[in-house]
Amino acid sequence: MRMFRYPLILGAFCAMSDAAHAESLLQDFQGLTATTFPATYQLLSSSPGNMSFVSDPNAKSSKGYVQLTLTDNGLGKAQQTVIGPLVDGFPADAPHWYGFSVYLPKNWDFSAPTPVKIAEVASSDNALPSPLSLIVSGSDLQVVMSANHRDPASSDKPTAANSQLRTFTLMPAVAGQWHCVVVKATWSGRVRQGDMQIWTNNQAEPAYQALRTHNSYQGVTHLPRVGLSVPGALGPTQRKIVTDAVILGGSQVYLGLIQQYMPCNPNIK
Numbered sequence: 001m002r003m004f005r006y007p008l009i010l011g012a013f014c015a016m017s018d019a020a021h022a023e024s025l026l027q028d029f030q031g032l033t034a035t036t037f038p039a040t041y042q043l044l045s046s047s048p049g050n051m052s053f054v055s056d057p058n059a060k061s062s063k064g065y066v067q068l069t070l071t072d073n074g075l076g077k078a079q080q081t082v083i084g085p086l087v088d089g090f091p092a093d094a095p096h097w098y099g100f101s102v103y104l105p106k107n108w109d110f111s112a113p114t115p116v117k118i119a120e121v122a123s124s125d126n127a128l129p130s131p132l133s134l135i136v137s138g139s140d141l142q143v144v145m146s147a148n149h150r151d152p153a154s155s156d157k158p159t160a161a162n163s164q165l166r167t168f169t170l171m172p173a174v175a176g177q178w179h180c181v182v183v184k185a186t187w188s189g190r191v192r193q194g195d196m197q198i199w200t201n202n203q204a205e206p207a208y209q210a211l212r213t214h215n216s217y218q219g220v221t222h223l224p225r226v227g228l229s230v231p232g233a234l235g236p237t238q239r240k241i242v243t244d245a246v247i248l249g250g251s252q253v254y255l256g257l258i259q260q261y262m263p264c265n266p267n268i269k
Contacts, residue, residue: 082227
């Protein structure tokens with residue numbers, strides 16, 4: 001894994017640092033700014049103008065955030081404005097923590113029929129669905145998971161068509177509010193291996209958990225991203241969100257540490 005100057009963004013504190021060191025890094029991080037972003041993140045969009053640096057829309061935190069815009073291309077084809085840390089990807093068979101924070105603006109249109117992906121942990125195999133996606137569908141924030149136990153070297157290799165999809169509603173999607181999701185995952189593409197727990201909005205109890213269940217694919221690495229992505233027509237002419245950096249961590253990190261530095265924490269500074 002590559003190491004960078006801003007460890008919160010990349011989770012470079014993960015398995016090699018203890019919790020005290022991780023907390024120090026989180027305390028020092030000032031958010032996504034024109035200074036921190038270029039060396040540590042990449043934008044995947046049709047135009048660099050679809051990203052701007054903003055303050056907390058709730059005016060509670062002094063950190064910097066990113067506003068992302070997706071304007072319908074009129075072609076009815078897949079389109080996206082997403083950001084992702086410049087990492088080579090995290091392997092399976094070890095626990096990883098992910099902290100996603102997304103703010104839906106006050107004018108978010110919940111009546112549009114097209115679900116919008118706002119975050120994901122994608123795999124390094126682009127032909128397969130992301131192992132985990134966070135989707136705004138109507139007025140719900142859902143998690144969509146994809147997994148496949150098939151051997152990629154066999155004649156019956158995994159495909160999008162033969163992968164298992166599961167969808168669960170995590171919580172309501174609310175305009176004018178931050179939505180914070182913490183994921184702890186041990187990824188695996190093998191039967192009866194792999195664990196996942198998901199927490200929402202500073203809650204202590206998981207909203208979802210699946211233990212000893214395959215939750216990814218064999219031989220892939222995992223890439224976190226956050227932004228706006230749709231499989232076809234957007235619906236409204238334009239969508240916007242505000243997002244925090246993705247908090248990443250390994251086995252030495254714990255739930256309360258991540259939640260302490262997410263914008264859903266009422267005491268964030």
